Structure formats: C-alpha cells, structure tokens
Amino acid sequence: MRFLISLCASAFLCAAQTPPPAATQASENGRVVFRIYCAPCHGIHAQGGRGPDLTRGTYAAGDTDADLHRTIVSGVTGTEMPGFPDFSQNIVGDLVAYIRSAAQREPPQIKGSFKDGEALFWAKGGCGACHKIGSKGGTLGPDLTRAGRQRSYAYLLESVVHPDADISPGFETITVVTRDGKKIVGVHRGYDNFNALLVDQAGKFYSFDKNEVTSAKQEYRSLMPGTYAKLFSPAELDDVLAYLMTLKGVQ
Amino acid sequence: MKPSSLICLLLIVPALAQAPEDWTTYGKNNAGWRFSELTSINTNNVPSLAPAWIRQFGSNGGNETTPLVVGGLMYLTGPSNTAWALDARTGQAIWSYKKASPAGLNLCCGQVNRGFALQGDKLFKVNIEGVLVALEAKSGVTLWETKIADYKKGYSATAAPLMVKNLVVTGIAGAEFGTRGFVEAYYADTGKRAWRFDTVAAEGDPGAASWGGDSWKRGGASTWITGTYDPELNLIYWGTGNPGPDMNGDVRPGDNLYTCSMVALDAETGKLKWHYQFTPHDLHDWDAISDPVLANLTVKGKPVKALIQANRNGFFYALDRTNGKFLHARAYTKVTWADSIGPDGKPVLIGGNEPSEEGTRTCPGLGGGHNWQAQAYSPQTGLLYFPSSQHCMLFYKTKQDYLDGQWYQASTVGENEHGVGSIIAIDPATGDTKWHFDMVSGTSAGMLATAGGLVFGSDGQGYLIAFNARTGKVLWKFQTGAPVAAPPISYAINGRQYVAVMSGQSLIAFAVPK
Numbered sequence: 001m002r003f004l005i006s007l008c009a010s011a012f013l014c015a016a017q018t019p020p021p022a023a024t025q026a027s028e029n030g031r032v033v034f035r036i037y038c039a040p041c042h043g044i045h046a047q048g049g050r051g052p053d054l055t056r057g058t059y060a061a062g063d064t065d066a067d068l069h070r071t072i073v074s075g076v077t078g079t080e081m082p083g084f085p086d087f088s089q090n091i092v093g094d095l096v097a098y099i100r101s102a103a104q105r106e107p108p109q110i111k112g113s114f115k116d117g118e119a120l121f122w123a124k125g126g127c128g129a130c131h132k133i134g135s136k137g138g139t140l141g142p143d144l145t146r147a148g149r150q151r152s153y154a155y156l157l158e159s160v161v162h163p164d165a166d167i168s169p170g171f172e173t174i175t176v177v178t179r180d181g182k183k184i185v186g187v188h189r190g191y192d193n194f195n196a197l198l199v200d201q202a203g204k205f206y207s208f209d210k211n212e213v214t215s216a217k218q219e220y221r222s223l224m225p226g227t228y229a230k231l232f233s234p235a236e237l238d239d240v241l242a243y244l245m246t247l248k249g250v251q
Numbered sequence: 252m253k254p255s256s257l258i259c260l261l262l263i264v265p266a267l268a269q270a271p272e273d274w275t276t277y278g279k280n281n282a283g284w285r286f287s288e289l290t291s292i293n294t295n296n297v298p299s300l301a302p303a304w305i306r307q308f309g310s311n312g313g314n315e316t317t318p319l320v321v322g323g324l325m326y327l328t329g330p331s332n333t334a335w336a337l338d339a340r341t342g343q344a345i346w347s348y349k350k351a352s353p354a355g356l357n358l359c360c361g362q363v364n365r366g367f368a369l370q371g372d373k374l375f376k377v378n379i380e381g382v383l384v385a386l387e388a389k390s391g392v393t394l395w396e397t398k399i400a401d402y403k404k405g406y407s408a409t410a411a412p413l414m415v416k417n418l419v420v421t422g423i424a425g426a427e428f429g430t431r432g433f434v435e436a437y438y439a440d441t442g443k444r445a446w447r448f449d450t451v452a453a454e455g456d457p458g459a460a461s462w463g464g465d466s467w468k469r470g471g472a473s474t475w476i477t478g479t480y481d482p483e484l485n486l487i488y489w490g491t492g493n494p495g496p497d498m499n500g501d502v503r504p505g506d507n508l509y510t511c512s513m514v515a516l517d518a519e520t521g522k523l524k525w526h527y528q529f530t531p532h533d534l535h536d537w538d539a540i541s542d543p544v545l546a547n548l549t550v551k552g553k554p555v556k557a558l559i560q561a562n563r564n565g566f567f568y569a570l571d572r573t574n575g576k577f578l579h580a581r582a583y584t585k586v587t588w589a590d591s592i593g594p595d596g597k598p599v600l601i602g603g604n605e606p607s608e609e610g611t612r613t614c615p616g617l618g619g620g621h622n623w624q625a626q627a628y629s630p631q632t633g634l635l636y637f638p639s640s641q642h643c644m645l646f647y648k649t650k651q652d653y654l655d656g657q658w659y660q661a662s663t664v665g666e667n668e669h670g671v672g673s674i675i676a677i678d679p680a681t682g683d684t685k686w687h688f689d690m691v692s693g694t695s696a697g698m699l700a701t702a703g704g705l706v707f708g709s710d711g712q713g714y715l716i717a718f719n720a721r722t723g724k725v726l727w728k729f730q731t732g733a734p735v736a737a738p739p740i741s742y743a744i745n746g747r748q749y750v751a752v753m754s755g756q757s758l759i760a761f762a763v764p765k
Contacts, residue, residue, distance in 0.1 A: 032660065033658055039665060044665060086356065086358055088355055091657075218691070
C-alpha cells in the first residue's frame, strides 16, 4: 500500500499526458448529464469539491474506460460516491467521454513535502485530536484516511484554511441550552424536527428531546479551529496539504 | 359497520361515491381531497396511536404509492413493476404481482409507482415502461396490457390512473427526454383506447403558435400525477409538466402551451374545455402536475366552484373550475422570479431570473415550493394542507442537441444554500396561511386529513406526524425508521380505524390499541 500511495502522489505531476480528444457530441452530452448528477459533488467543471477532482487524468478507481464505467454504475462502496445503475450504457459512455475531455487541464501542483506535513499534522497542528487516519486519532471531525482520494486539493485547502466555508455533511455544529441553563456545544450526530444528538469536544454523547430543552440549534459552522492559516507558514501549509493528498486509504 | 352491510353499501352508492371505510381512488374522492370521514381516531385519542402491523417488502427503490383499501383488502404498488394485495387487518400478503422491466429505460427519478385505480373486480396500474395493466383484484392475474408509450423514446409511466365511469384515464412521464405529454383514456373492460389529449399543442391546435419553429416536437408537458374529476361538469382536470428542454428556453420561444398548465378535458371525448397556464415559458422545471383539488369556496362573498393548487412555482392558486378563470394567487414560500400574479392571471415577472452558463440564483429551486406531494383538503376546516420547501438554487443553462430518447434538459441546477421546509395550512378562499409547521428540510411525503380533526404528514427524517387540523399543534409523532415519500391513507375494518403509510420498504398500519 505504501508503494501505491507514493506512486499516486507523483502521478499528479505527470498526469494528463494523453493528447486532448476533440469535444465530441458524446462528451458534450456527458457534460450535460454530469452537471445534473455529478456536479453537486465533483464540481460544475469536474474540478472536484466534496468529490475528487476528475480532471487529473488518473483515478484511484482505475484508469481504463471500463474502470470508469464500473465506478459510475456501481459507485464506490462505503463512500459518498453513489452508483447510477439506472443509467443506460450510452449515458455512461457519454460521461466517460466528458471526464476524458475534462482531464486536459493542468493538474494542481503539489509543492510541499508530505513527510514534513505528516509531522505537522500530528504535532504542531494537533489535527489528530479530532481526526483519524487509519486507527490513530480522534473522532470529533471526519476520518481523513481517504481524504486524498475522496476530496479535491482545492476542497482540502479550503477545509484547513476556512473550516466554516463548506461544512462536511454530518459535521454541523449543534448547540443546546438545557432547562437548567447549561450550554452544550458539539458536533452533529443527528438533528431533526424533534431531536438533537451531539458529541461534545470531550467525546461525550448527548441525546436531547427538543421539547425538553430551552433551545437547540444547528449551525453550518465548524468546530475546527479557524486559526491554521495563521499558525502555519505558507510552506508548512503546503506540506500539510501534500500530506493530506497522499491519504488514499488503508487496505 | 359489518362487512356484509359494507358490500350492500358498495352496491347501492353510485360508482363514484365510496364508503368511508374504504379508500378506492388515488385522492380518496374524485375531487382529490384525501379526506377520510372516519372519526374514531381523533384529537382526543391520537396520542395513543401505535403500529398495529408492519409489512416489509424488501424491494428496491422509492415507494411513493397510495394504497387502496376495499372490502378488507389493501392493494398497493411498489417500485419496479411490483404490486401486492394484503389483508388490511393483519398485513398478511394475499397475492403479489411482478413484471420484469426492460433494460434501457430512460428515467429521471427511479422506477417509482404511485398506485392503483380500482373498479369493481379490476385493478389498473401503469408499468414503468409505459404499459397500462389491468389485474383481477382477487388474484392479481393480468387481464390485459396496453402499451401507451415507447420507453425507448424516453417515456415512462408512474402515476396512478383515474377511473371516470368506464374509462381508465392515465398520464405519462418523460419531459426530461424531449418527449411530448398526453392524457389518455382506455376502456376498463378491453384496454382499447377511447381518446387522447396531447398536452403539447401541435400544428392545427390554437396553442401551436406558442412554440417557435418545430420546438413543440420535443415540448415535454408530461402528466405524471393523477388528475381529478367533477361529475357534474363532466370535466377531468389534469396538471402538466415542464417544457423541454427544461432550462434552455432559447430553442422554444413563446409561452409553450400547454406546459406548466391546468387542462380541463371533456370526460367523454378528451377535448380541451379550457386551460390555464401557471408559468408561461417556464425555465425552472416548475411542473404544474400537483393534484388539482376541487373545492367549492366562497370567494369575496360569492360561491364558486374552485380548483386549488399549491403550484411548484411558489404560488398558491385558486381557479374557477367551470371556465378556468383565474381567481387569486398568493406566494406561500420565498419567491424571487415574480412579484405577484396579476389580475389577468399572468405572473408579474422580476428580471434577471434566466438560467445562465455560470448560474443564476432563483427561488424557489428546481423542486419548487411544493412539487407532487399529495395535498389534502378538509371540508371540516376549509383548509388545504401541503408540504413546502423554502429553497433557492443556481440554475445553469447550456446548448444541447436533441438526441432521440436521450436526456434533454439543457443543463442543471447547483446548490450552495441550505433549504428548510414546512407543512402549511392555507385558506384557499383567500390564500392566507393559517398555520405552518417549520421543518429542518423539505419532505417527499404527502398529506391526509380526517374528520377526527386531524392532519397527517411526514417530515424528511422519517417521522409520521399528526397535527390538530385547525391549529397545527403536533399531537402525535412516530419515527417510522426511513424517510417517507408517500402520502398516508385511512380506512376501517369492523369499526376499527387505521392510518397507513409506506415508509422506506415497509407499510405501517397504525391504530389506537384495543
């Protein structure tokens, strides 16, 4: 697995070497379908967002057309990537054509050192207090074991520098004030019209009936510190990002 | 009431009325009220409502069906051409129906189905590939099948048919594939076609001038939710969907009749009696398919036979159903595309709401303020109940060439805001909101009103909720374990009243414990 990881990391630098195919009718159709079904996660130009950047020309799920077909139809089990089993072969073909045509842009340059980034992550950043990588780390924030595979570079950068910008679904902040005036702030574990469930910074789980508390609200802000842009030097930030981009999952 | 007297009642009442114990058509009555006259579950005892039985189907896909109940049996359809008959007292399966759907379907929204129509010993449903089917009610055996549309061209069928005398009236889906919608009637005994109304005005139709060039050929206007029927006027009312392609109006200049409209059709011939277009030249996928509820109202002191609908474009409308005349409209959610609906029934537009390459923000979003979720009308309170979303979206447009049977929407929507939802009670005579229950999100579930002073609805997180119909106070709730995408119904067996709803892959029937 280690070998695979570093192979992937260097592949960014040499991605998209194939000559650009002309924008075909198929890729244009694919673009339209992509905007509808895929853009919410992969971005309106396939540049990535909550889902990975698909313009890199190389894919963790495999690089052949058949790999892309399979990924689109069946999804990636255990991740946010849903399958689209109802799509006709034609539509899937158009999508693959579109992804190929979009993979012509310059890949983002990963400048930092992932080794230094790893050290910053666990020591100076204290990221491990809230994030798991493999079996190590805390649980207040999302598991980052697959972050480099799941997310785009731009999304990861934004997550570190402006945590409030795009809250990872399921990690909203919940604030409850109990009848005896206690204020409890934590990360979402369930929030509906009648209940508020959360985990506080110490890892304690709470389950409240909204009718039995003074107030309960869900906010689209992050409990992750918003101070990392100041704490890290630009070079250190590059290192942390380089590290995050190498996180492709444990197998 | 004993089963024997129930049968008598069925024989003597005209085919269009129905016993309060039963639920024999999509909208409960032909006016689409979804109002149960049963009172044994009421505002006093609803807090003790509990599941009487649960039936798990383990099927795949969304369940949007309205079950029918007659003579102690429940008939319901599932996704992917499935259906069952259950003992409505215990949930025991009596028979099941399954027909494999063909490969190569072009679907916008999954292999959903919204229920049966019923007449005498026959049940009628559509299969997803555009086939109308008649089943023998006591066995589930197929009596006839009639192809109503070609799935290879992008058509699909999802709505419960509507019985009008000896006719099975059906709509069609597929407006995202450059198809042309219609309403058709078939003879219940033979499956032969009686008439067809094309919801896209073609050459020769007075509405044809509302389509630039030959754009009508891909005009959309699908009819994917069941209409209603007024026996006195002998008119069938049916809402129509968006024009195609959805978000690029450049290729279809004009008002695009009869998209995003209400059409009133002669029940004998299918001829257009009148039409009213809610959203001329729609660019936001705001179908007008929501069930047309027929209610007799007093508007500004005058009695009027009205048709009411919380339209997807964010306005609630009341029309005169005898002639289609606009009565009034009122925004019930956040609306940024029109200031109001003028006295002539035309929207007073706000500029800058055209979808664009880089995205234009408009409220409501693609799903609209209220989409297809079944509305309920209570003659007891005089209020109309429906779930609503408050949600804005970015609308994108692109150029897209039409390809036979292929997705033809000419772009899409994006979201960068978090929407919320509510359940709304509106006074249809004025458009005033009487109460609203605010929710963390919208919901796909529909509504039920009962003479017990109750309204039932579901939130987007799986709760079935009972409200005081007058005040909106939550009187009872139950976490069903999965989001609900169907409307609840109510029926009674041997005097015991049930409220039943499809949640996830299960049918849950609730009753007050004995």
